[in-house]
Amino acid sequence: MKRLACLLLLAPAFAAQADQADQAFQRCLVGLKTAAAGKGVSAASFDRYTAGLQPDPSVLELLDAQPEFTTPIWDYLAGLVDAERVADGRAMLETHRELLARIEREYGVDAATVVAVWGVESDYGRVFGKRPLLVSLSTLSCAGRRQEFFRGEFFATLRLLQDGHIQAEGLTGSWAGAFGHTQFIPSTYARIAVDGDGDGRRDLVGSIPDALASTANYLKRAGWRTGQPWGFEVKLPQGFDASLAGRGKRRPLSDWTARGVRGVDGSEVAPPSVPASSQAAVLLPAGRDAPAFLVFRNYDAIYSYNAAESYALAISLLSDRLRGGEGLAAVWPTDDPGLSRAERRRLQQSLLDRGHDIGEVDGMIGSNTRRAIQAEQRRLGMQPADGRAGRRILEALDSDRPGPEPKAAE
Known part of the structure; x- marks a missing residue:
């Protein structure tokens, strides 16, 4: 009863804070309307698309929590370059073969790379x-850090809506x-963005040709070199001196071969399509005793799409798998490898079977799933009880299946 009484006393204060935040947001929108006019957004368009907007403070908590920078690389890649995404990507290569061939002729970017970006970014739509x-x-334009950047994105969205390239109804994203x-x-x-289907609009939401052609155009403009590998x-x-590694520490390919860098089978590194004078860098995303990569200019083009090494490696490695590659030869330095999406769903089902309220079995590891994992880790005496979805907790739960209910005595 005491707790309820306290909550009732605090409720007016919370309501007042929310009201103040909303008033501040509405004042911010007034200022944004004036600034938007300078970016070509009419007053009528601004009023139309911002009518009824309310702030969402939860997005502010995500400014410093991007998974590319907070997730172990073996977890990150396990979910993005898994058997499902490879199989689906190969199916997309076949389904859109003619479209992708046309895009490759026009922009010089191979089909596997374009489809790999599509797979990583939206799981093929x-x-x-x-x-x-x-x-x-609008929330990020009015609160938190990087407001100037997000205002530019807000105004660009309003222009796209105003010009008819996209529709406001159901417009969602990250x-x-x-x-x-x-x-x-x-x-x-x-x-x-480009018009890939010739209908006069650049619709990356409703048009697969527009989206894939635009992706190829992006990579081309980022410096893609036709016919060369990413690495x-x-x-x-x-x-090997690990201090030589890093995307910005480039040397001629001939220098790396002289230092003893070889293919994983021990062969000399000398791709026919890459001159020996080409600049290359060695990447050690998990240290020297882990998978190592030699990357060229096309890797930089992929990296520019989302400036994170793990992200660029996910697209690069997925593109290799789509071409028929077998995956990495070296293993990551962990005794608890990451899980594919199918394994994550299996883990979630195990948690549901044990009575944990985690929501839908979707392979997405959110806060409810992590809390349930942590509870099971504690129950099983596992250390650390960190809520991480790895191979150890999956195998532990597989081995600890609840048995059948005992039969009642007759």
Whole structure:
């Protein structure tokens, strides 16, 4: 009763805070309307698309929590380059073979790379993001850090709506404003999106040809070199100086071969399509005793799409698998590897079977799933009880299946 009484006393204070936040948001929108006019957004369009907008404070918590920077690389890649995504990507290569061939002729970017971006960004159009785009961008334009950046994205979205390229109804995306099949942010959409199906619009939400052609155009403009690889996994010599590694520490390919960098099978690194004078970098995303990569200019083009090494490696490695590659030869330095999406769903089902309220079995590891994992780790005496969805907890729960209910005595 005491707790209820306290909550009742605090309720007016919470309501007052919410009201103040909403008033501040509405004042911010007034200022944004004036600024938007300078970016070509008419007053009528601004009023139309912002009518009834309310802020969403939850997006502010995500500014410093991007998975590319917070998730172990073996977890990140396990979910993005799994058997399902490879099989689906190969099916998409076949389904859209003629379209992709035309895109490759026009932009010089191979089909496997374009489809890999599509697969990583939206699971081939299945996952666009659930957050209302205008709500997220208007909130980030009025609160938190990087407001100037998000205001630019907000205004770019309003222009796209005003010009008829996209529709406001059901327009959703990521918390940061990326949307569509290949998750362009609005300013990139405005600069780089192309009309791939010839209907006069650049619709990366409703048109697969527009989305895939726009992705190829992006990579071309980012410096893509036709016919060259992004890079490949390599084997380092004993005693390799790890301080030489890093995307910005480039040397001629001939220098790396002279230092003993070899293919994973021990062969000399000398791709026919890459001159020996080409600049390359060695990447050690998990240290020297882990998978190592030699990357070229095309890797930089992929990296520019979302500036994170794990992200660029996910697209690069998925593109290799789509071409028929077998995956990595070296293993990651962990005794608890990451899980594919199928394994994550199996883990979630195990948690549901044990009475944990985690919501839908979807392979997405959210806070409810992590709390349930943590509870099971504690029950099983596992350390650390960190809520991580890895192979150890999956196998522990597989081995600890609840038995059948005992029969009642007759």
